Amino acid sequence: MSIKFIIFMVVFALLLTLILWFIFRSGKNQPIKKLKKQTKKIPTKKKASLPASNPEKPKSVLSNEEVRRIIATELFKRNPEVVTHVVKQWLREK
Incomplete structure (x- = not known):
């Protein structure tokens, strides 16, 4: 074997x-994921509960109109x- 061939093989192996x-080194230079x-x-906000009734009146005393009025004002x-x-829109339909 010639010396040139041996030198070529050593350089080729090193390369x-x-x-x-x-290619296979640990990911030191790999891009780091950006943290969000x-x-x-x-x-x-705490949801304000709709007042279903006045404290003075029990629930059964409230009429449908009063409940609607309270809900509408809220x-x-x-x-x-x-x-x-x-x-x-409701008035246009009527």
Whole structure:
């Protein structure tokens, strides 16, 4: 065997080893996953329960009209634009 062939094989083996090392080395230079910033949790508003009755009156004394009036006023307090839109639509239908 000639010296040139032996030198070529040594260089080839080192080159092959270097290439395989770059491919299979531990992930030191692999891109790191970006951590998502935690969003601030907005405290949820406690749902105000609709008053079904006055404390003075028992539930059975309330009429349907009073219950509807109480619910309507509570809804109007929460979102007046939606209530006015629904009322206008209801009046158009009549």
